[in-house]
Amino acid sequence: MGPVLVLVERSEADGTVCRSTCALLTIARRLGPPVAVLCGPVDAASIALLGRFGAATVCTVTSPEVDEYPAACRVETLVDLARRMSPTTILIASGRAGQEIAARVAVRLDSGIVTDAIDIRMGPDGPIAVQSVLAGSYLVESSIVRGVPVITIRTEAAAAEAAPVDPTVHKVDIEFPARGRATRLVSRVRNDAGHRPDLATAAVVVAGGHGIGSRDSFKLVDLVADALGGAVGGSHTATELGWCPRHAKIDQIGRIIHPRLYIALGISGSVRHQAAMQGAETIVAIDHDPAAPIFRVADFGVVGDLQQVIPELLTEIRRRKTQPVATAAGPPEV
């Protein structure tokens, strides 16, 4: 069984390996021995984390182009490694960068591609990828019949399970052709979101809407997010009222999110809002109106006054974190 190439995604802020990569490695182990492709500076913590999730081999690329030409450099690396190692599959985390890299690698290798898979299993003749299509109304299972399968995976809903190995590190030198310099990164401007995870890739998202009542009360949303280690978002109305920054608008024309847990506080659940969050694995909602459409998509709903329920919830979460109930406590999530 050939290796499975897994492109490592790193946090832009501090270069640490993202949770999405741990989930990818977990999926990759079903298909073959994972080979992690790490672009950028090599540090012991990253290698150790990749090893913890089963990457027996880590290929590192440290050329200076990694930062300046992020997509092109990763394309060249994956194409080069695919030709040398003849892997069974190439796995990349879904996302703006991931989608572009996967598409270009597929053309270069003339390989079949599946994007935004939600699950993968090994079939008799290669991996079978499962996609949720047409607004989640159908599940499509596809397999790739030409070339090295290139698959991008929505990792937010995938679990990361450790399977420690001691990784061997290979330094890879790639030839970076001139045409790779076509698109250059001019600059990056970071949002001042503080320590909270990024909305697009957060496993937990807490959002507030009109029902929160005021800009001051919107702090309750921040408190719930902090208690659960999640990102903060707002509905169309909340952002229009200025309670929450525009880049955190969860809306059909704002951010489309696919977290593992989505908590809607005082959001009625308009069609445009649902279009942006229906990809969440678990949906929890609190609102005062029992007829709110959000309760038709929520796995768990609370009809009640936010101003009273949220403080009680925060107290309860704090109590459970300090003295975990034996039945409730699972292994810590990554």
Add this chain to the structure above:
Amino acid sequence: MKVVVLVKHVPCVIGDLSFATDLTVDRVGVRARLNEADELAVGQARRIALSRVDVRITAVTVGPVGAVDALRRALMLGADQGVHVLDEGLHGCDVLATSRVLAAAVVRLGFDLVLCGAASADSGMSAVPAMVAERLGVAVLCFADTLEVTRDGVEIRRDNGGGLEILAADLPAVVSVTERCGGLRYPSFAAIVSARHEFVRTWSLADLDIDAAEVGLRGAATVVRAVTPAAGGKNRVVVEGDASSTAVRMADFLAERQFL
């Protein structure tokens, strides 16, 4: 300056679609429209045309007979001419084949800038722009939230979740735009009328020197094995009552699903 806009005719309501017996999306009798992000791509092309004198905008689509409506809409929104790649052999094309056909059409037209929507409402793979660029051997700038064309280059801004990225490339280049890039205006009555009478060119696979055996269902590198309706029967719980008891039940639920 030659601007080519790649457009797609997509169903108006995505949730009501079903699959045909060959496991392709059944598009017969389904109301369709020009993909929203592609409308904005045409709008951006028009905006560029207003600031220069030498711009010619061509809209290109690949699709069945009805897809010509997408070109008509693009013509109303500011495209100067339309090209429809129409061939029996195109049915069931995967994304590799689609990008190959589009790239061949773009090469035949000649281009300085290729614009398109960042994702289609029906499939949403977002793979076509990068694939077309790779086939054309030019730079690609995906998911542009804003787009500026300078004298010999193009600069975009895109939101990458954690912040803003500013990317630049020299022309020729391929740029895909999001619904956030703006530039769309309601077409004038005169534009609507004249678009109805505009001549739309139709090209077949032979016109593009592509062998029909290499595209369509037969040439697909990805094969759909099974399509199943997603199980909608989720177990939903809604609780009412006093604040502390509902808060405890919510915490129980979160703990059960291992979020605490």
